[in-house]
Amino acid sequence: MPKLALHWQILIALVLSVVFGLVFTDYVVYVTWMGDVFLRALRMLIVPLIFASIVSGVTGIGTARNLGRMSVKTFSYYLTTSIFAILTGLFMVNLLQPGRGADLGLSGRVEGLDAGAESFGQTLINIIPVNIVEAMAADNMLSIIFFAILFGFFTIRIRTDLQKPLVKAFNAIFEVMMRITMFVIRFTPLGIFGIVSNVVSQHADNMVSLANSMGIYMLAVIGALSIHALLTLPLLLSIIGRANPLKHFRSMSLPLLTAFSTSSSNATLPLTLEAVEHNVGVSRETTGFVLPMGATVNMDGTALYECVAALFIAQAYGIELSLMQQGIVVLTALLASIGAAGIPMAGLVVITIILTAVGLPLEGVGLILAVDRILDMFRTTVNVWSDSCGAAIIARSEGEKLKV
Ligand code: ASP
DSSP: OOOOOHHHHHHHHHHHHHHHHHHSGGGGGGTHHHHHHHHHHHHHHHHHHHHHHHHHHHHHHOSHHHHHHHHHHHHHHHHHHHHHHHHHHHHHHHHHOTTTTOOGGGOOOOSOGGGGOSOHHHHHHHTSOSOHHHHHHTTOHHHHHHHHHHHHHHHTTSOHHHHHHHHHHHHHHHHHHHHHHHHHHTTHHHHHHHHHHHHHHHHHTTHHHHHHHHHHHHHHHHHHHHHIIIIIHHHHHHHTSOOOHHHHHHHTHHHHHHHHHHOOHHHHHHHHHHHIIIIIOOOHHHHHHHHHHHHHHOOHHHHHHHHHHHHHHHHHTTOOOOHHHHHHHHHHHHHHHHHSOSSTTHHHHHHHHHHHHHTOOGGGHHHHHHHHHHHHHHHHHHHHHHHHHHHHHHHHHTTOOOOO
């Protein structure tokens, strides 16, 4: 009997999990463990995988010149697409005005609102880990990436007889991590069933009232995300990357569905690395450099969301933002998206950066709390989608041949 392709299995799991979460809400406790096991397995892979993939990517890229060129391309892509995303959000939120007349009484309380208050300079300084083991233990992605790039860069500057076995060892570690990834991937449908039925059951009671009170806000976010994901990025992919967006999308179905279900770019990273290398055909050097950094820094969906959410809060409180202030929102939304970790609901807390910058009440975050986890699913999918398009575009610009 032919086996059902994994992305179909996942889609079926997704549909079943929604039904299960809605109908058998009380029984969801018996399946959440599947989601926990799956997420833990993915998280277990992240640190060694990021480290090995970056070292093996950077040693493959070789010279400082090549590395410099890749960095410029990568960051230009990250910045350009994030700004496009924010502007799309800005347009949508001004068009639909979801915050006008929003009920401030629906506001919830959010803990840890000052978490994003660290200065930008300090955030940059913090990228340098004082202790790499501590950074790894804390899943501090930017610090791990920073150290791994340095490690890779200097690996190819040592004596050849020492260098060769080291490079081989890291390539081998990467291969092993990928094998474990492939093994974990097989359990995606079960993991997703556990995660999504849990999320659905938590929102099951107030679905209708949420749709009534937050419907237009959700529409603004999802509408703008759709424009960015289905129009802007595919255009860039086909014009600059000369790739077929539809084929690319198909190659990415597994990580995209996983991003949607887990709401975590980090947890999805092992699957993204696998799909971009094997299905899209991007080289190890490029994926190793672009994707781990992308999962942490390049968050188009989050950037867009930050902008829409901040303006929604302003509208709800009846605060008119000047053009200058909207400009500040755009810039700080970019910073907030860079600062947000690739974990569920990270985008919710970093909104405080924007609110502080334009003088909006921090409690406003409570207004968007109820639907954040749902919108997170959509924005995380766009985050991962943009990373994958970036990898393909950069690979193409480096003269690589792609399968899409
Ligand atoms: N959950 C998102 C991600 O992992 C970050 C966010 O909360 O916006 O990409």
